[in-house]
Amino acid sequence: SYVLTQPPSVSVAPGKTARITCGGNNIGSKSVHWYQQKPGQAPVLVIYYDSDRPSGIPERFSGSNSGNTATLTISRVEAGDEADYYCQVWDSSSENWVFGGGTKLTVL
Amino acid sequence: EVQLVESGGGLVQPGGSLRLSCAASGFTFSSYEMNWVRQAPGKGLEWVSYISSSGSTIYYADSVKGRFTISRDNAKNSLYLQMNSLRAEDTAVYYCAREAVGVGAISTDAFDIWGQGTMVTVSS
Numbered sequence: 222s223y224v225l226t227q228p229p230s231v232s233v234a235p236g237k238t239a240r241i242t243c244g245g246n247n248i249g250s251k252s253v254h255w256y257q258q259k260p261g262q263a264p265v266l267v268i269y270y271d272s273d274r275p276s277g278i279p280e281r282f283s284g285s286n287s288g289n290t291a292t293l294t295i296s297r298v299e300a301g302d303e304a305d306y307y308c309q310v311w312d313s314s315s316e317n318w319v320f321g322g323g324t325k326l327t328v329l
Numbered sequence: 330e331v332q333l334v335e336s337g338g339g340l341v342q343p344g345g346s347l348r349l350s351c352a353a354s355g356f357t358f359s360s361y362e363m364n365w366v367r368q369a370p371g372k373g374l375e376w377v378s379y380i381s382s383s384g385s386t387i388y389y390a391d392s393v394k395g396r397f398t399i400s401r402d403n404a405k406n407s408l409y410l411q412m413n414s415l416r417a418e419d420t421a422v423y424y425c426a427r428e429a430v431g432v433g434a435i436s437t438d439a440f441d442i443w444g445q446g447t448m449v450t451v452s453s
Contacts, residue, residue: 222391254439256374263424263446264366264374269439275429307374311438316388318364318376318438 223312225321232327233298241324243291243308251310253291255284258323259304267306268293295326303328331355331442333425338447345415345451351408351425351444359383359403362428362436365410367421368446377423378410393419415451422446 226244233239243253253271256264266275268284271291281296295302308321337349349365365377378399379388387399398411408425429441 252438254437256440258374263443264440265443266429266439266441269429269437269441270431275441305373309374309376309439317390318379320366320374320376323373 222315222317223310223319225308225310225319227306227308227321227324229322230325230327232329233295234329235298235300237298239295239298239302239326241293241295241306241326243293243321244289245291245310246289248289248291248310249287251286251312253284253286254309255282255293256307256309257302257304258307264307298326298328300328302326333427333442333444335423335425335444335447338423338449340450340452341415342453343416343451346411346413347415347449349410349412349423349425349447349449351410353406353408353427356427356442358401358406360434361430363401363408364426364428364440365399365408366424366426366440366443367419367449368424369418369421372421375421380408412449415449417451420449420451422448 255268257267258264271286272284283294305323332354334352364379380399396414400409424446425444426440427442429437429439431437
């Protein structure tokens with residue numbers, strides 16, 4: 222089955238840029254979605270179709286996808302961005318949705 | 330307000346059964362594809378099952394295939410997950426999630442609305 226690999230943790234200082242990667246075999250051929258989950262809360266969709274933002278999501282959140290790596294970029298990081306982030310794809314070969322293992326973003 | 334509210338979680342013994350429900354409001358439930366996603370304590374998200382808007386197409390994760398059954402009642406704006414032969418590893422918060430639609434009402438495969446989750450604990 223398809224596997225998505227994320228770094229367990231990323232740390233960034235306030236005001237800087239955070240980049241969270243999601244690796245998968247030829248992931249550039251798939252549509253990648255990203256979710257933010259804060260402790261005790263349900264996940265929130267922050268990026269879909271690699272780089273589109275749902276209404277209400279700040280422009281500071283952006284995404285890209287090419288080759289074997291998709292990236293969620295958070296510019297001008299704020300303390301409120303501290304959360305777990307998950308990437309997700311639809312794997313047509315297994316007819317399964319697949320989530321990455323998640324990345325904990327820490328704002329220093 | 331667009332909302333999903335899960336219910337039916339609780340403590341159950343290994344081998345037991347439980348039926349989860351998800352009540353939808355604020356949108357035309359019958360037009361949307363739906364999913365169940367779970368999260369074990371301290372762990373990541375795991376997709377569990379999918380059902381199309383009409384109920385004609387269903388998918389399951391291998392970890393639950395043959396034990397869980399997803400269904401929906403569009404007249405009652407409700408989604409269900411019947412869980413049988415429960416195991417300790419099924420212990421998790423279970424979320425129902427709506428698939429977002431894009432241009433032309435085509436599903437995006439992304440989950441834009443989530444419920445607050447219901448906890449299922451399988452233990453003797």
